[in-house]
Amino acid sequence: VQGKLSSPVVRGDLEPVTPPSIDKKVKNLVNQSTPLSPSVNTENGLEADCPSPEGEIALLQPLSELKSQLLQVQELMATAKRPAAAAPSLNTANLKSRLLRARELESKAQRRKAEREAEAEEEKRQREEQTEQRVPTPAYLRFHTLAEDVPPGLTLPYKYKVLAEMFRCMDTIVAMLFNRLETVTFAKVKQGVQDMMRKQFEERNVGQIKSVFPTAYRYRQEKNIPTFSDHLKRSAYQLTVEPVLGEEEKVDGRPQLLATRLLERRHLFSWNLVNLVKQHHKVFLASLTPPMHVPDDKLTRWHPRFNVDEVPEVTPADLPQPPQVEKLTTAQEVLSKARSMMTPKMEKALANLALRTAEKEPEPSDTPKSTEATSSSCSNTNTSSPRILKGVSQSLLERIRAKEAQKVQAMMTRNPQQEERLLMMSRLPEIARILRNVFVAEKKPALTMEVACNRVIASYRTMMAIGEMEKHLRLLSEVVPDWLSIHPVRKEFYLKLNKNVDLNILLERLAKQMKEEERV
Structure with a gap:
């Protein structure tokens, strides 16, 4: 017993057993244990090496208490371990459900990604097919609008202008034949149109x-x-054309296609072509960034980036076709059709011929592969910003694009009078500089309109009529009346210049007025 008691059992052996997660109650219970010492005090205060039997019995009681406390500690530790072991079992179901949900979302995302890739591949394949089917257009057709000397407006593509000319020639031929009470056939119209235009005219153009x-x-x-030709039989079907006329267009009781009506039909046909181009132009405006919308009645010119000559051709409409007549192509069909009209000998020969034809196998014929020319220039729309604009804020780009769209929309809806005024305004700074030099060289306070116009025309960079130059000088006096004034004296008009005004300030005023006119 003494050996057991002499060993440090009380605090040194019990404290490491308790884990840090034990309840405070357990710790207090362990700390309440009384420490034992191998030395016992005697009555006289001296230490005794060997305790007495009564002391041993007294020491056995705390030992039994310690054992009971140790059992309590072990029971508390077991109860503390049970919830910790049950916690993972409770969270396992939740973790499994979350894992299953994550796998479902991952599979759904993979399916969507595969669908997007398949759609991108399909669009790429269709774009490649369209590029392969595109035939390169000659340059005189693609850029014919740039070579015209007319002012910009609602110009038509080259193929549309050719179609309008075909309609004019066809309407002329039809009117001539219809007024002579002749049956208007496609053969007659084709010959007349080709003689007038020196171009091929087919049924596709009629469509x-x-x-x-x-x-x-x-x-x-x-x-x-009546055909009056050897290659076309009278019993064959022919395409006939008859103009649609109203009751008010009758002359002497029968309809006549007059010249005024021809002009009306020609203008109506041209207007329909312009409406077709407007539809393609509207689709182009909707594809811009930002999209634009211009009413058709206010549109006076196309968008600068709208390539008019790339508008697709007019889709031909269906024309009446001749009725399908049954044709006998094989000997078996001839035999079944005219069996009653043949002699037995001829019938037997045709039957043998049909059998020999059926026994023969058709020889495969190699058809040469047709090669299609691909266009070297194809327009690919890139919606992403270029590398040059990297680092520029998106809001600034959007504001710039909106301002450009507003400027282009104002240009497309501008009437011809405003366009002519802006063109004259752009020439005023150079004319003002030349006019000031003329007054300085002449050393006169005033000049007549004719003399001033001749002097300015002689120094201007392009040739201009006197009447046009007079319009520019009157516009200049209207814009800057404090610098240039016009005074009518008898039958002459005199120009008077204020030389105290600085020319640079005057040019700035003209540039500012030009910008204000462009915004309108």
């Missing part, structure tokens, strides 16, 4: 004319029409 102006003619397939 395009019908698509643009469907109420211009009535189209039929008729036969038993």
